[in-house]
Amino acid sequence: MVNGYNASSPVGTMVLDLVTSNLRANDSLILTSTPDILADTMPPANAESLKVVRYAVQKVCVPLVVALGVVGNILNVVVLTRRSMISSTSSYLTALAAFDTLYLVCSLTLSFQHYDGVKRSVAYVHWFPYGRVLTDMAANASVLLTVTFTVERYIGVCHPMKGKVLCTPQRAKLFIALVTLLAVVCTVPELFEMEIVWEHDESMNKSIASWQYTGFSVTYGYRIVYYWFLVTAFTFLPLLLLCIFNGILVASLFHAAELRTRMTLTSPRGLSERYAREQQRITKMLITVVLVFILCQLPGAVLLLYDTYNNLARVALSRYSYNELLMAGNVTNLLIQLNASINFLLYSMISTKFRRVFCRTFCERGKAMRPVYRTSTSKSDVIPLSAILLSSFKRSTARSCAPERPGGEGGGGCSDANSVLLPPAEQKNQNGTLGNCGQLRRWNEV
Numbered sequence: 001m002v003n004g005y006n007a008s009s010p011v012g013t014m015v016l017d018l019v020t021s022n023l024r025a026n027d028s029l030i031l032t033s034t035p036d037i038l039a040d041t042m043p044p045a046n047a048e049s050l051k052v053v054r055y056a057v058q059k060v061c062v063p064l065v066v067a068l069g070v071v072g073n074i075l076n077v078v079v080l081t082r083r084s085m086i087s088s089t090s091s092y093l094t095a096l097a098a099f100d101t102l103y104l105v106c107s108l109t110l111s112f113q114h115y116d117g118v119k120r121s122v123a124y125v126h127w128f129p130y131g132r133v134l135t136d137m138a139a140n141a142s143v144l145l146t147v148t149f150t151v152e153r154y155i156g157v158c159h160p161m162k163g164k165v166l167c168t169p170q171r172a173k174l175f176i177a178l179v180t181l182l183a184v185v186c187t188v189p190e191l192f193e194m195e196i197v198w199e200h201d202e203s204m205n206k207s208i209a210s211w212q213y214t215g216f217s218v219t220y221g222y223r224i225v226y227y228w229f230l231v232t233a234f235t236f237l238p239l240l241l242l243c244i245f246n247g248i249l250v251a252s253l254f255h256a257a258e259l260r261t262r263m264t265l266t267s268p269r270g271l272s273e274r275y276a277r278e279q280q281r282i283t284k285m286l287i288t289v290v291l292v293f294i295l296c297q298l299p300g301a302v303l304l305l306y307d308t309y310n311n312l313a314r315v316a317l318s319r320y321s322y323n324e325l326l327m328a329g330n331v332t333n334l335l336i337q338l339n340a341s342i343n344f345l346l347y348s349m350i351s352t353k354f355r356r357v358f359c360r361t362f363c364e365r366g367k368a369m370r371p372v373y374r375t376s377t378s379k380s381d382v383i384p385l386s387a388i389l390l391s392s393f394k395r396s397t398a399r400s401c402a403p404e405r406p407g408g409e410g411g412g413g414c415s416d417a418n419s420v421l422l423p424p425a426e427q428k429n430q431n432g433t434l435g436n437c438g439q440l441r442r443w444n445e446v
Contacts, residue, residue, distance in 0.1 A: 044320040050327055057330040058114045062337060066108045069341025073097040073104075076344050079358050088172035089282055092149035093343070095176045096142060100340035103138035106131050107337055125209045129194040133187060140230075141183035142340065143238050146293050148175055153286050154245045157252050157279075186233065189226060193217035231308075235301050239294060246290050249283060278353065285350040289343060296339035300332035 076097040080090040109131050113119040152172070156163035195214050198207045216222060307325070310317065317325070347354045 044318070044323055046320055046323045046327075050323045053327045053330055054114060057334050058111045061334055062108060062111050065334070065337050065341050066104045069104045069337070070101055072341060072344030073101040075358070076347065079347075079354060079361060082357050082361060085353070085357055086169060088152060088167045088169050089149060089286070091169050091172035091176065092145055092152065093347075095180075096145045096149075097343065099138045099141045099145065100343070103135060103142060103340050104337060106135040106138060107333070110135060120208075122209045125211055126196060129191075129196075129211055132194075133190045136190060137183055137187040139336070140187055140234050141180055143234050144179040144183055145176070146290060147238050147241050148179055149286060150242055150245045150249075150290055153283060154248060157249060157283055186230065189222075231304065235297075235304060239297060239301060242290050242294055246287055246294075249287055253280065253283060253287070281351060281353075285347060285354075288346055288350055292342060292346065293339055296335040299335060303328055303332055 074097075077094055079085065080094045080097070109127065112124065113128070118124050152167055152175075156167045193213060194211050194217070196209055196211050198209055200206070201208050303325075309315070348358070
């Protein structure tokens with residue numbers, strides 16, 4: 001099961017196009033359930049189109065999307081874990097970024113099977129069954145987390161009194177742990193779907209490792225019960241819940257906007273209104289994240305329904321229709337990877353606080369760590385000798401006028417004396433010209 005498609009079923013294998021060790025093994029699984037493909041002796045007209053789609057998606061788009069997505073999710077984790085961003089929502093989004101990163105990395109390794117030099121290596125053959133399971137586990141956890149923080153936001157917006165008790169960072173971490181445990185438990189059976197076998201190649205006179213599906217994975221009970229459980233729990237039910245709760249949240253946003261407009265006309269703006277506006281921005285951000293999730297997942301769900309109908313009705317597909325199904329499977333998988341990569345852009349565009357914390361974390365820190373080099377001396381950088389002598393004279397006068405410290409040392413009132421003797425323009429310590437006495441001035445470093 002990868003992204004809602006059961007790799008152990010023939011139909012799921014056709015749609016997925018990511019679970020074959022070689023073309024012959026893939027065809028043998030599909031031909032057993034669609035015998036009409038045997039009648040096609042000539043290559044279909046869309047065979048070249050399938051090659052183009054596979055190359056464009058698996059070798060061009062997937063590496064690019066994964067690279068950008070991993071970088072964006074790492075930035076999400078860094079920003080969302082700042083002290084000023086601590087909240088229940090940030091906890092959910094941080095966990096979502098972590099699982100999206102795991103999904104992107106593992107799905108990238110699955111696409112390596114389209115490289116002949118990689119898919120035949122012993123290490124990749126042993127990794128592939130576990131890579132499928134980790135990919136599904138991360139995808140299932142991401143789906144459950146999306147539903148969880150949507151419900152949490154619904155409680156916080158529509159039931160604020162209960163939200164103060166349930167919507168806390170501590171409870172969010174507990175729910176994240178439960179969601180992760182549920183995703184792991186639901187995906188564990190996939191570990192027993194594939195096994196490694198060794199075959200002796202007479203032409204090369206050596207043993208070659210390959211994987212094949214176990215007898216347990218092709219049993220009727222496993223394919224029907226477990227397959228439909230996964231499809232219902234991680235595809236159809238989450239989409240239904242997200243549509244319902246998102247609709248309620250959108251309606252609450254419009255109601256809150258009307259209420260805020262009426263209150264603005266009767267009362268001045270205060271801290272409570274600014275807090276309400278910030279909460280509304282968070283709600284808008286989460287609604288946008290869920291809408292993008294639905295748009296990216298919905299094509300795969302529709303394709304899954306179509307395949308399920310073909311499987312239950314025993315509809316035989318021609319080789320041409322089969323290739324079209326493979327091309328559609330590549331596109332839907334790319335959409336799911338795009339959904340796991342785009343959250344950083346959504347947070348940056350919608351959340352003002354996220355942008356502010358990001359700039360404070362990276363931009364200002366970079367400026368503080370950047371060394372200052374003087375490459376030219378402009379007229380404003382040159383300090384006249386008379387100004388230096390006048391400044392020294394005023395400092396010495398201030399020290400002489402200041403009361404002595406216990407122990408015979410003078411200068412106890414240096415700051416007060418300077419504030420009296422120095423003009424206001426020289427007290428601002430701008431451009432390093434003057435400042436409180438005893439400090440090292442930048443013009444001395446030039």
